[in-house]
Amino acid sequence: MLIKPDREDLRIVAFALGRIFTVIAAASLLPLGWAVLGREWHPFASFLLMIGTFAFLGQLGLRYRPSDERLDWSHGMVVVALTWLAVPTIGSIPFIFSGHYGGPVDAIFDAMSGLTTTGLALVQDLDHMAPSLNFWRHLLHFLGGQGIVIAALVLFAGGGGLTLYYGEARDERILPSVRSTARFIWAVALVHLVAGVLVLGVIAHQVLGFEWKRAFFHALMVFFAAFDTGGFAPQSTSLGYYHSGIFEFAATVLMIAGAMSFGLHYALWRGPRRALFKNLETRTILTTFTFTMVLTMVGLGVAGIYTSVQGLTRQGFFQIVSAHSGTGFATIPSSELATWGGLAFAGMTVAMALGGMASSTAGGIKALRIGLTVKAVANQTKQLLLPEGAVVSTQYFQSGRKRLTPELAQSAMTVALLYVALFLLGTGVALGYGYGVQEALFESVSAGASVGLSVGVTEPSMPMLLKLTYMFQMWAGRLEFVAVFALLGFIYAWVRGK
Amino acid sequence: MLVVMALLLALPGTALAQDGELVPVSGLLEDGARFDNVTITVEGELIGDYGFRDDGVMWTQINDDSYARDALVDGGPRTGANVGIGVRMPSTLGENLDPVGGYRLEGPLVQLTGVWRYHDPNRGGESYLDVAELLVLETGRRLEEGPDWTVFALGVLLLGISLVMWRRNRHLTADRH
Numbered sequence: 001m002l003i004k005p006d007r008e009d010l011r012i013v014a015f016a017l018g019r020i021f022t023v024i025a026a027a028s029l030l031p032l033g034w035a036v037l038g039r040e041w042h043p044f045a046s047f048l049l050m051i052g053t054f055a056f057l058g059q060l061g062l063r064y065r066p067s068d069e070r071l072d073w074s075h076g077m078v079v080v081a082l083t084w085l086a087v088p089t090i091g092s093i094p095f096i097f098s099g100h101y102g103g104p105v106d107a108i109f110d111a112m113s114g115l116t117t118t119g120l121a122l123v124q125d126l127d128h129m130a131p132s133l134n135f136w137r138h139l140l141h142f143l144g145g146q147g148i149v150i151a152a153l154v155l156f157a158g159g160g161g162l163t164l165y166y167g168e169a170r171d172e173r174i175l176p177s178v179r180s181t182a183r184f185i186w187a188v189a190l191v192h193l194v195a196g197v198l199v200l201g202v203i204a205h206q207v208l209g210f211e212w213k214r215a216f217f218h219a220l221m222v223f224f225a226a227f228d229t230g231g232f233a234p235q236s237t238s239l240g241y242y243h244s245g246i247f248e249f250a251a252t253v254l255m256i257a258g259a260m261s262f263g264l265h266y267a268l269w270r271g272p273r274r275a276l277f278k279n280l281e282t283r284t285i286l287t288t289f290t291f292t293m294v295l296t297m298v299g300l301g302v303a304g305i306y307t308s309v310q311g312l313t314r315q316g317f318f319q320i321v322s323a324h325s326g327t328g329f330a331t332i333p334s335s336e337l338a339t340w341g342g343l344a345f346a347g348m349t350v351a352m353a354l355g356g357m358a359s360s361t362a363g364g365i366k367a368l369r370i371g372l373t374v375k376a377v378a379n380q381t382k383q384l385l386l387p388e389g390a391v392v393s394t395q396y397f398q399s400g401r402k403r404l405t406p407e408l409a410q411s412a413m414t415v416a417l418l419y420v421a422l423f424l425l426g427t428g429v430a431l432g433y434g435y436g437v438q439e440a441l442f443e444s445v446s447a448g449a450s451v452g453l454s455v456g457v458t459e460p461s462m463p464m465l466l467k468l469t470y471m472f473q474m475w476a477g478r479l480e481f482v483a484v485f486a487l488l489g490f491i492y493a494w495v496r497g498k
Numbered sequence: 499m500l501v502v503m504a505l506l507l508a509l510p511g512t513a514l515a516q517d518g519e520l521v522p523v524s525g526l527l528e529d530g531a532r533f534d535n536v537t538i539t540v541e542g543e544l545i546g547d548y549g550f551r552d553d554g555v556m557w558t559q560i561n562d563d564s565y566a567r568d569a570l571v572d573g574g575p576r577t578g579a580n581v582g583i584g585v586r587m588p589s590t591l592g593e594n595l596d597p598v599g600g601y602r603l604e605g606p607l608v609q610l611t612g613v614w615r616y617h618d619p620n621r622g623g624e625s626y627l628d629v630a631e632l633l634v635l636e637t638g639r640r641l642e643e644g645p646d647w648t649v650f651a652l653g654v655l656l657l658g659i660s661l662v663m664w665r666r667n668r669h670l671t672a673d674r675h
Contacts, residue, residue, distance in 0.1 A: 049653035052655070063666075063667055125563075127565070128545075128601060235546050
């Protein structure tokens with residue numbers, strides 16, 4: 001029998017949401033402060049309304065303190081799914097009132113794209129946008145990439161941290177407790193923030209010749225989007241704006257750092273580093289990166305798109321890192337990316353679908369799942385070829401020796417298949433509106449794998465249903481389905497349960 | 499011969515580019531190869547930053563979308579995303595320009611003539627306009643954008659209510675303990 005959630009269940013969810021909204025209200029003081037410093041009074045008023053809404057809903061939730069604050073698995077998943085719906089909705093308030101969006105749906109689309117670190121955008125006249133609003137767009141990347149719920153975990157004690165942590169698609173605990181792991185994740189981000197902004201800012205000033213203030217503005221925005229594999233950029237021409245190989249290289253390093261799992265960051269900080277290359281996930285991502293890069297380069301070479309080796313290498317390498325890491329920066333316009341057919345298109349699309357490492361800020365199927373799936377299929381094949389009764393080793397190395405159980409293999413394959421279904425959903429809707437197969441597939445994979453590269457489908461005049469589909473893809477793809485199914489189950493039990 | 503000429507005119511993608519031709523930026527983005535190494539003219543707003551580099555050149559961006567003359571802040575209509583390309587010019591050309599376009603700033607409206615470099619092998623495959631001549635059509639100007647008082651009042655009201663609720667929640671928590 002399906003059990004209907006009772007009042008206590010609702011109180012638990014509301015109270016947890018209240019805490020998270022309070023944290024977001026506090027974080028939203030940053031763009032408000034930016035607006036004050038820049039004397040940007042129009043955005044200031046809308047930031048005030050957004051903070052007021054977060055604070056009001058936060059306090060409303062905190063009124064419903066449950067008798068036991070501990071979250072069980074389903075409560076935690078529902079909280080995460082609702083958080084990732086509510087934050088973009090409320091967070092879009094400054095965008096709605098900015099005049100840069102065709103309507104509330106477009107504004108929520110960009111806020112969802114920002115929070116899920118996707119990078120697809122419906123903003124209009126970005127080049128005249130207020131810096132505080134631009135900062136908020138990029139800060140959403142940072143909050144989403146690092147995990148807003150994790151931020152709440154760092155600030156608030158209380159039970160149920162583990163379920164919230166896993167709900168945000170983090171697969172491994174690096175340190176014994178979830179809180180210490182959450183603290184470590186934010187510490188990694190802050191160290192990279194200081195170093196990344198410093199390097200990018202100095203390059204922007206010394207090499208690109210930007211004024212100091214503008215240099216560090218660009219550095220901060222690009223850092224947020226690169227390290228959190230987001231893909232928004234402060235100017236409409238994305239990273240192509242800078243016309244600088246060294247600036248692109250610095251951004252590439254940050255994109256790769258963002259696509260690395262926080263477990264790998266921990267190992268790099270604390271060692272032993274040699275074991276890293278034994279990890280199934282590291283080997284898988286190096287293999288898939290090499291494979292998709294060769295595919296793309298050969299495709300570009302055969303098509304004769306670039307007439308020089310330097311052009312082919314620089315543009316091909318940057319775009320493929322951007323695609324595989326799930327960032328979505330581009331140094332070429334979307335109209336040009338749309339002309340990359342054949343092998344180059346295949347290489348880019350596969351790279352986007354595969355994504356970065358598990359427990360990183362990247363989206364996509366993730367290297368660990370690909371590695372486990374390939375290993376499981378290889379084991380099955382070996383078993384068939386060997387004499388009956390022969391034993392095939394099911395061990396693999398991932399931060400130590402582990403056993404590939406049938407349940408683990410099934411779980412990896414299920415999530416991979418769900419991603420394929422998600423990609424097909426967006427492709428199907430776009431095909432229904434008359435887009436070509438190539439552009440429909442590319443854009444759908446970009447949305448579902450939280451990448452943000454575009455071949456021109458995503459624009460303000462695109463059909464409303466397609467906007468909603470991409471928003472669903474960004475949300476479900478970023479949360480890796482579990483929290484989404486938990487929310488759907490919760491709603492179903494609420495309606496049909498007894 | 500007439501048939502060939504008619505075909506060339508009918509297929510704009512294959513028509514040959516004219517030297518000094520006024521080309522919309524959208525045309526360069528859609529079919530950049532067609533204008534490769536051709537001297538063309540582009541009109542639009544200089545926007546973003548002026549990047550004066552050590553090698554004696556200045557890099558910036560030119561947009562020729564509707565916002566170049568009619569920014570959203572100034573009540574212009576929404577017509578989609580920006581349409582721009584990178585431009586490189588000798589530093590001497592860029593030295594006395596008005597402030598570049600951005601928030602509450604309409605940059606100078608200029609006419610640029612230069613060579614379109616498509617996938618320049620000397621610059622790692624970048625595409626940009628290598629400017630030789632610059633003509634200012636309209637000077638830049640500052641734009642005004644005041645606060646929306648209704649939104650401001652709503653925000654203050656919600657924050658006030660939240661503050662009252664926070665105090666009540668604190669009392670409730672203290673009573674429980």
